[in-house]
Structures are given as structure tokens and as C-alpha cells.
Amino acid sequence: xxxxxxxxxxxxxxxxxxxLLESAQTDGDVVIxxxxxxxxxxxxxxxxxxxxxxxxxxxxxxLGMHTGESRGAEGSNLLGxxxxxxxxxxxxxxxxxxxxxxxxxxxxxxxxxxxxxAGLEMAVCGDFDGRIVDRLVRPxxxxxxxxxxxxxxxxxxLDMTLKLGLGYPEGPIALLERTGLEHHYDMTHALFEATxxxxxxxxxxxxxxxxxxxxxx
Amino acid sequence: xxPIKTVGVAGSGTMGAGIAIVAARAGFRTIVYDTRExxxxxxRKQTEGFFAKSVERRKLxxxxxxxxxxxMSATTDIGGLKACDIVIExxxxxxxxxxxxxxxxxxxxxxxxxxxxxxxxxxxxxIAAGSGREDRFxxxxxxxxxxxxxxxxxxxxxxxxxxxxxAAWDFCKAMGQVPVRTKDNPGFILNYFLVPFNNDAIxxxxxxxxxxxxxxxxxxxxxxxxxGPLELLDLVGLDTHLLVAEALYASTHEPRAAVPxxxxxxxxxxxxxxxxxxxxxxxxxxxxxxx
Numbered sequence: 029x030x031x032x033x034x035x036x037x038x039x040x041x042x043x044x045x046x047x048l049l050e051s052a053q054t055d056g057d058v059v060i061x062x063x064x065x066x067x068x069x070x071x072x073x074x075x076x077x078x079x080x081x082x083x084x085x086x087x088x089x090x091l092g093m094h095t096g097e098s099r100g101a102e103g104s105n106l107l108g109x110x111x112x113x114x115x116x117x118x119x120x121x122x123x124x125x126x127x128x129x130x131x132x133x134x135x136x137x138x139x140x141x142x143x144x145x146a147g148l149e150m151a152v153c154g155d156f157d158g159r160i161v162d163r164l165v166r167p168x169x170x171x172x173x174x175x176x177x178x179x180x181x182x183x184x185x186l187d188m189t190l191k192l193g194l195g196y197p198e199g200p201i202a203l204l205e206r207t208g209l210e211h212h213y214d215m216t217h218a219l220f221e222a223t224x225x226x227x228x229x230x231x232x233x234x235x236x237x238x239x240x241x242x243x244x245x
Numbered sequence: 246x247x248p249i250k251t252v253g254v255a256g257s258g259t260m261g262a263g264i265a266i267v268a269a270r271a272g273f274r275t276i277v278y279d280t281r282e283x284x285x286x287x288x289r290k291q292t293e294g295f296f297a298k299s300v301e302r303r304k305l306x307x308x309x310x311x312x313x314x315x316x317m318s319a320t321t322d323i324g325g326l327k328a329c330d331i332v333i334e335x336x337x338x339x340x341x342x343x344x345x346x347x348x349x350x351x352x353x354x355x356x357x358x359x360x361x362x363x364x365x366x367x368x369x370x371x372i373a374a375g376s377g378r379e380d381r382f383x384x385x386x387x388x389x390x391x392x393x394x395x396x397x398x399x400x401x402x403x404x405x406x407x408x409x410x411x412a413a414w415d416f417c418k419a420m421g422q423v424p425v426r427t428k429d430n431p432g433f434i435l436n437y438f439l440v441p442f443n444n445d446a447i448x449x450x451x452x453x454x455x456x457x458x459x460x461x462x463x464x465x466x467x468x469x470x471x472x473g474p475l476e477l478l479d480l481v482g483l484d485t486h487l488l489v490a491e492a493l494y495a496s497t498h499e500p501r502a503a504v505p506x507x508x509x510x511x512x513x514x515x516x517x518x519x520x521x522x523x524x525x526x527x528x529x530x531x532x533x534x535x536x
Binding site: 112120121122124149151152153154156159160161163164165167168171172175180181185186188189190192193194195196197198200226227 | 388394395396398423425427428430434435437438439441442445446449452453454455456459460462463464466467468469470471472474500501
């Protein structure tokens with residue numbers, strides 16, 4: 029499937045060379061917009077309604093910010109997406125594609141063909157804060173940091189137990205320290221603001237890391 | 246301490262059958278007890294299937310499997326465990342049920358027999374209090390699937406003697422497992438984190454955030470987990486998850502430990518997971534995981 033790429037700069041999903049970028053054409057049935065200014069690019073895009081799909085990279089915002097919402101029946105050929113990455117880590121192969129109640133199956137099928145054709149894995153979710161992975165793992169990471177503070181076990185023992193017991197490739201403490209506790213703060217702070225759920229309230233260690241990073245800056 | 250040669254496993258469900266495989270595979274004479282003949286027969290069939298796969302995958306020879314299976318026996322008479330040097334209970338996560346089993350074991354087992362509990366959420370000290378031998382009682386929490394996973398969370402109760410704990414620790418290592426010492430806290434380490442995480446995954450399904458397959462694919466791809474949370478729940482069984490989560494919630498009152506309503510609806514509909522052929526996914530068989 030031919031697709032056009034509009035890069036508005038500083039994409040968090042595609043910050044380096046990737047097959048998806050290299051296979052783009054000057055025109056196509058699908059338009060992919062990446063970078064920090066997708067909203068502006070979308071507003072100036074002509075003929076978007078005639079495309080099979082328009083895929084826009086999302087940050088922390090809802091897809092509804094770009095489409096508008098009405099009575100829970102919203103949905104068009106415009107889908108959101110984001111390649112999952114943790115803090116300073118490279119983007120993973122996962123692309124979370126955000127749909128709305130009325131999103132057509134043809135748009136989702138086109139997104140799947142393009143993303144999987146570029147070697148990525150696609151998971152579809154509704155227009156919810158944190159989408160799938162952040163919504164699910166951030167409370168777990170918060171709990172691990174809290175229990176470390178409370179002396180349930182050492183950081184190494186916590187990590188080893190979760191690795192051996194569940195087959196996780198990396199324990200939560202090592203993972204958060206490697207990818208930046210301050211980034212965990214940013215994500216949990218945003219989710220706590222959006223949801224009001226105490227499970228997302230940033231853990232003390234993440235707050236400390238954020239304040240120290242700000243002090244250094 | 247009397248050397249451990251004969252191992253008893255009380256309960257022949259998913260965990261009990263897996264623990265029995267671990268013990269027998271390590272060369273211990275292993276006796277599995279259950280109140281129900283059909284449960285024992287199902288465990289035996291799954292065990293034979295597991296070892297057949299081990300042969301197919303060239304992890305064991307036919308001769309080795311014959312020896313292992315020859316060392317395994319089953320009984321519906323709790324008195325059949327009287328020759329055991331250690332008995333690991335893997336019955337329902339219900340304190341009254343565990344007390345009843347342990348009290349019955351205390352009547353038939355000699356004084357030197359160590360008791361161990363595979364509880365994942367209950368207090369070792371509280372279970373031991375109903376066992377008649379609190380000083381010889383140890384927490385040994387195996388991970389699912391026990392026949393494949395090396396980790397064992399080991400917890401002493403408040404009255405467990407160090408010599409009993411050390412003997413159980415050495416036995417755990419002799420089975421080829423990796424013991425980790427944890428405090429006698431609700432959920433120890435694994436379930437304290439896993440149960441709320443799995444509940445959160447169920448809540449994503451409940452809220453319509455994403456379909457089970459999308460949630461599992463996202464978690465596996467993004468984080469490299471070997472199984473998604475909903476695949477794991479189907480393997481564990483939603484009835485087992487309900488018991489574990491309710492026990493954890495009763496101990497902690499943490500909101501994320503509270504069982505989502507969808508779990509009870511699925512249980513009412515007979516959608517327990519792999520064992521009923523339907524859970525978050527649909528299955529064609531009930532073969533034991535791994536080999």
C-alpha cells in the first residue's frame with residue numbers, strides 16, 4: 029500500500045532511520061503525520077477525507093483533541109498512533125493505534141498493513157489516557173518503588189524475583205533506573221492529572237529523581 | 246534433621262501436579278494426595294503428557310521418564326503420606342481448608358516431617374498456627390507453571406525454627422530450584438505485584454480500552470514479557486485468581502487488589518480459562534504447559 033509521510037520534526041516514535049520512513053511515497057491512499065506539530069499539519073492537509081486512512085502520531089494527548097468528539101459516536105478515517113518507548117530507551121516495535129467508536133475497519137486494516145509491513149507490531153486501543161502499556165504498567169512500577177522504600181526486599185531481590193518468577197527480561201527497579209526515573213515521574217504525573225487515580229500518583233523516588241534532574245538543568 | 250527422601254504433595258491441581266513433577270524429576274520418591282480420584286487421574290495424565298513432551302524435546306530419555314514415573318504414586322488416603330519427610334500443601338487458598346489438611350497431616354506424619362505451604366497470599370504464621378507443628382512449618386511458594394519455573398519464594402513464619410527453614414531451603418535447592426527468602430507478608434513479592442497488575446489488565450478489558458489479544462500483544466512486544474497478563478490468567482484459571490486476589494485484598498485492602506466484577510461474571514459463565522476451554526481466549530485442549 030502506498031503512503032505519504034509528513035514529518036513535522038522531533039518525532040518520538042521515529043527519531044532515527046526506519047523502514048516505515050524509507051518506504052514512504054510522495055502520495056498514497058494513506059497519509060502518516062509524525063512529529064511535534066501534527067495538529068497544524070493535519071489542519072492544512074487537503075483532501076484528507078478521501079484517504080483510506082490518516083495516521084497521526086500522538087503524544088500524551090487524546091485522539092479526540094484532533095478530531096473533536098460528539099456523543100460517543102465520533103470516528104473517521106483519522107487514527108492516532110504512538111510507538112511505545114520507556115524514557116531514554118529506543119522506541120520498541122510496538123505501535124499503539126488509537127481508534128474511536130466509529131473508526132472504520134478499512135482504516136484499521138490499512139494501518140495494520142503499513143505498520144506490520146515495516147516490521148512493527150500493532151495493538152489497537154480506544155482513546156484512553158495512557159493507552160494500553162502506560163496505563164497498565166505505571167501503577168506496577170509505582171508499587172515496586174514504594175515497596176522498595178518500605179524494605180520488602182532489596183532492589184536486587186525484587187528484580188530477581190520478578191525476573192525468575194514471571195520470566196520478565198528485566199526487573200522494575202533496574203528498568204526504571206536505566207530508562208530514567210524522571211521520565212517515569214513525567215508519565216505518572218500526567219496520568220494522575222488526567223485520571224485522578226492515586227495508583228498513578230508519582231512514587232517518592234521518581235519525584236526525587238525529577239527534582240534532582242530539574243536542579244541540575 | 247532427617248534427610249529428605251520422600252516428598253508428599255497435598256492437592257493435585259495445577260500447582261500440586263507441577264510441584265510433584267519437580268520433586269520426582271529431582272529423584273525424590275513423591276506421593277500425591279487428593280480427596281478425589283478423578284483429580285488424581287487427570288494430574289497423572291497431564292504429568293505423563295508433560296514427560297512425553299520432555300522426551301520429544303530430548304530433555305529426558307524414555308528410561309529416565311520411566312524411573313521418574315515409577316517414583317510417583319497417588320493416594321486418596323491422607324494416611325498414605327505417613328512416610329513423607331516433607332509434605333508440601335497446595336490446596337485451595339482458604340485458611341480453614343489449609344488448617345484442616347495440616348491438622349490431618351499432623352495426625353498421620355511422624356514428628357520429623359516438615360510441613361510446607363505453597364500459599365501465595367495467606368500468612369505462613371497463620372497457616373502454621375493450625376498445623377500442630379509451627380516450628381517445622383515453612384512457606385514454599387512455587388511459581389506457575391511449577392514444572393518449568395525455577396523460583397521458589399521461601400518464608401519463615403514467626404515460630405519457624407531456623408533449622409527447619411534451613412532444611413527446607415536445602416531441599417529446595419536439591420530439587421534444582423532457586424529459593425529466595427521473603428518476609429511473611431501478604432502476597433510475598435510475586436503476588437503482591439502480579440495480582441493487582443492482572444486485575445488492572447482485566448479492568449482494561451472491562452472498560453473497553455482494548456481487546457485481550459491487543460493487551461497481551463502490547464505488553465509482550467513493549468516489555469518482552471513471555472506471556473501477556475490475560476494469557477497468564479487463563480493459564481492460572483479465573484477461579485484460582487479470584488481466591489488469590491480476594492485473599493490478598495482481605496489482607497491489604499489495597500484497591501488494585503480488589504477483584505473486578507468481570508471475573509465473577511466469567512466464572513458464573515464457566516469461562517475459567519484453559520481448563521474449561523474458554524476464558525479470555527478459546528482453547529482446543531487441556532494439555533499441560535511445557536515439556
